[in-house]
Amino acid sequence: xxxxxxxxxxxxxxxxxxxxxxxxxxxxxxxxxxxxxxxxxxxxxxxxxxxxxxxxxxxxxxxxxxxxxxxxxxxxxxxxxxxxxxxxxxxxxxxxxxxxxxxxxxxxxxxxxxxxxxxxxxxxxxxxxxxxxxxxxxxxxxxxxxxxxxxxx
Amino acid sequence: xxxxxxxxxxxxxxxxxxxxxxxxxxxxxxxxxxxxxxxxxxxxxxxxxxxxxxxxxxxxxxxxxxxxxxxxxxxxxxxxxxxxxxxxxxxxxxxxxxxxxxxxxxxxxxxxxxxxxxxxxxxxxxxxxxxxxxxxxxxxxxxxxxxxxxxxxxxxxxxxxxxxxxxxxxxxxxxxxxxxxxxxxxxxxxxxxxxxxxxxxxxxxxxxxxxxxx
Numbered sequence: 001x002x003x004x005x006x007x008x009x010x011x012x013x014x015x016x017x018x019x020x021x022x023x024x025x026x027x028x029x030x031x032x033x034x035x036x037x038x039x040x041x042x043x044x045x046x047x048x049x050x051x052x053x054x055x056x057x058x059x060x061x062x063x064x065x066x067x068x069x070x071x072x073x074x075x076x077x078x079x080x081x082x083x084x085x086x087x088x089x090x091x092x093x094x095x096x097x098x099x100x101x102x103x104x105x106x107x108x109x110x111x112x113x114x115x116x117x118x119x120x121x122x123x124x125x126x127x128x129x130x131x132x133x134x135x136x137x138x139x140x141x142x143x144x145x146x147x148x149x150x151x152x153x
Numbered sequence: 154x155x156x157x158x159x160x161x162x163x164x165x166x167x168x169x170x171x172x173x174x175x176x177x178x179x180x181x182x183x184x185x186x187x188x189x190x191x192x193x194x195x196x197x198x199x200x201x202x203x204x205x206x207x208x209x210x211x212x213x214x215x216x217x218x219x220x221x222x223x224x225x226x227x228x229x230x231x232x233x234x235x236x237x238x239x240x241x242x243x244x245x246x247x248x249x250x251x252x253x254x255x256x257x258x259x260x261x262x263x264x265x266x267x268x269x270x271x272x273x274x275x276x277x278x279x280x281x282x283x284x285x286x287x288x289x290x291x292x293x294x295x296x297x298x299x300x301x302x303x304x305x306x307x308x309x310x311x312x313x314x315x316x317x318x319x320x321x322x323x324x325x326x327x328x329x330x331x332x333x334x335x336x337x338x339x340x341x342x343x344x345x346x347x348x349x350x351x352x353x354x355x356x357x358x359x360x361x362x363x364x365x366x367x
Contacts, residue, residue, distance in 0.1 A: 030194070033201050041205065042296055051205040056198070057191030064187050077179030081187075100322055103296045 007138055014134025019070030021128060022082055026062030028108050029055070042103045043092055061085065069135050079136035086132060090125050093117055225288075225302040228315040230327045233287055237330065241284040243311075247301040248290055248321065256331045258289065258324060266290065266297035269304055278310065285313040292322030 029036045037055035040046060046054065061081060068078025089107070096103065096117045105117045195201060236242045237259060244261035246253045253263040262278050280286055286305055290297035302314040317324065325331065 033194075033198060037201070037205055049204045052195060052201055052203060053191070056195040056201065057187055060191040060194065061184065061187035064190070065183050068183060074179045074183060077176050077183050080176055080180050081183050100291050 010134040011138035014131040014136075015069050015072070015075070017131040018079070018082055018128060018135050019066045019068075021131075022062040022066030022085075023070065025108050026059040026066060029059035029062075033059070039103070039105070042101075043096060044099075044101065045092060045095065058085070069132075076136055076140065079132050083129065083132045083136070086125055086129050090122065090129075093121055093125065097122075225299050225306070226315045227318045228287055229318050230323050230329060233315075233317055233324075234327070234329045236285075236287070241281055243278075243280045243284060243286050244317075245278065245280075245286055245288045245301060245305070247288050247297045252291070252321075254333065254335055256325075256333050259330050259332045261289075264301060266301045269301050273304065273308055273310070280305075280311045283313075284311060285315065286311045287315050287317055289317035289320045289324065292320030 033052075033055045036059070037051040040051045040054050041048060062085065065078040065081035065085070068074045069082060089105075093105065097119070101117070103117055105121060107121075195203060233244075244258045246257050246261045246263045247266040247269070248263075249265050249267070250263055253261070253265075257263070262280075264272060264278060286302070288298040288302045288305070290301075298316045298320060302316050305311055306314045319326075
């Protein structure tokens, strides 16, 4: 298996993992946006008037960017958005750990067992970041243009 | 507020990178679509206002009322410290077992919030039914001690439940008394069940609100 095939296979795996996880996480949040808005408030990092807006926009971004990565339509742009979100989540999680706050991250709605903030969550997000990079890396397929017909003589 | 600046800086960095690799238009498209659909969702969702209610001063950022209709009352470090040694008062440590062993409030019972529902399914904790419980966690949002307080009250282990304001961080900062080590043997046992609590073989059904909080 040559290098480009390895990259392509890793890309597909990354697309499935990153896209699937974010679409699933976004959908769970949208099922109970009020609870997610409360989770955002618990981070004590954002002004209260942004909580509800963020609780609606962030899951939408996760779903749309996740779908972009999954389907391949605007894949790299989707991966870029997912990567930015993940890096931002990582920053927030680290700030929570440093400040010693006990809370659930709200990453998967109210499934608290999967969402307790701590070092395992940092590792999980770093793993997601690897999947996102793998999803981003393969080059976009180049569409072949139809050969121009020779000028009529 | 510094995470906001961090996110703003990351956004600028991302857009800059996107511009360099020619992705600016596509990334803007995804972000714009997210904003538009998010705002539309917010406008159409009946249970979500445009702007959240401002948090109550001194609270953990939780809403004024929980799903049970009552928010767990707070108690300051000074007030709680005055209750040390009172046999009708039980301190319940919602932090992890390791944190408890490292240091805890004298006489406190360890009941990690992450596993509290499971522990209460099979055993009770030594609390006088008419006594008072003060729960505490690491501090900050004190979401775990709030959850534990609601859980204890929901299971009718004790009706007088309070959350220690500021949690362990505030207790330690006030240089209040602490001890280290494991719980005394047998401090949590079936024999210590309150007389009016359900038997371990017939555990209370948790309320939907508790299940939702995990």
